[in-house]
Amino acid sequence: MGPDGHLKKTNRYRLSLTCNGLDLRAFPFDTQILPIRLKARNRSQTEDGDVILVGPEGLNGEHKKQGLRRMGHTVKMQADRLADFKIQSLMGLRTETPDRWYEVRIIVERSPGHAIRNVAMPCLVILTFSFTIYAIPMSELGSRLENTATCLLAMMAFQGVVNDMLPPVSYETALGRYVTAVYIILMFHGVEHALFSTLTSKSDSVAPRDRPIDIFFSAVEYWDGNSDYLRQVEAVLVVAELVLIVFIHVAYVFYLFWLRRHGKAKRLREAQRPGVSLVDARSGFGTRPVSTRSLESEVGQMTRPSTARTLLQSTRLRTKR
Known part of the structure; x- marks a missing residue:
């Protein structure tokens, strides 16, 4: 628990998802978008009111009141285990007014070799x-x-x-x-x-x-x-x-x-809208660099050792990048 009363909880999930809306007209030079849509419970199912899902930092937003977090999505290179595809970028989408849903799109490109x-x-x-x-x-x-x-x-x-x-x-x-x-x-x-x-x-x-x-x-x-x-x-x-x-x-x-370059340019234009973030899987585009000193100061304010260890591990990963 932080001194300001905020609690950060991180869970790791392993999911097996299916997507039926694939467009294979450009096969084997096709680019696919794999969407994951999250929805929070409404007021009738919670005691403290509606739960609003906040997105990562977009190109035009910087404050939590806009439904944004301080850091954007990241892509781990060891997370790519697709046989014919490689992760090109991640896109996060929310409504301009923060709502109970948030969507993450995984953009993958097929290797035509x-x-x-x-x-x-x-x-x-x-x-x-x-x-x-x-x-x-x-x-x-x-x-x-x-x-x-x-x-x-x-x-x-x-x-x-x-x-x-x-x-x-x-x-x-x-x-x-x-x-x-x-x-x-x-x-x-x-x-x-x-x-x-x-x-x-x-x-x-x-x-x-x-x-x-x-x-x-x-x-x-x-x-x-x-x-x-x-x-x-x-x-x-x-x-x-x-x-x-x-x-x-x-x-x-x-x-x-x-066609591939046209799709990338279209996603870059879409990322200019509020509430939309685009992270390039290879360069980390769309994420805000965070200094190690500021993260270590936050760790010192944490009271739970397990949470501190988790934050330190993420700090080392970002420092290596």
Whole structure:
């Protein structure tokens, strides 16, 4: 008990919580918010009136009358035991007028390395290998289609691993869209091989029944197989497709990282409101530094030894930081 009549009691809890409102559209670059909402008992359940839950020190508040404590939330590095996630920050929220509820939001970011190594990279290897098919002459349609079909079969065999990695949600995730795009590109390659082989099938020395079907019904004039024009057209298309795929890969990754930065900026703006505090898990942003001397003076005023030991332990942790 302190000389001013205030008693500080600290309890430690170990909880197993579930959260059903996860948004996995940006998987594996997603950021999740895990809320914990606390509510005090009302007047009818207490003898001394309503219990008001006070929050940590926000960016715009400094007094206890505003429902604020002297020190904000802290994050212990050894408390992070999440396999695919890392704690990015903590956010405390209360109403502008102190009320009986208080909410703590744990913001976690997924580490995308595991999903990229086991899903994205194998898909990228198969997609890159599919471009080696253009080294086969245009006249050897069977060899081209055979190699393209091999790439498709490799993706289908890999689909079991992909399904285990992707979360079972009704909408499509970022990684799921990438896998679907690889399928579409491989399908486009097969159609392109067949189309170019058909367009270069004009020859007077070949019997009509040995030629491919006329899918354009004589509306398009086919090129002679000895012409060099269509080979150059295919080369331009292949180079353009390669440049476009590289650009889309880079732009897509930058877009996913931009979504993360946009979410951080949004939380920083929200932290400007009274009653909201934001603590960065890595730098301790949002907490007020407290000197060791002031804490030791408070310890000397404590009458219970167990409480004094607890406060000294917390003092050493903050001093090390």
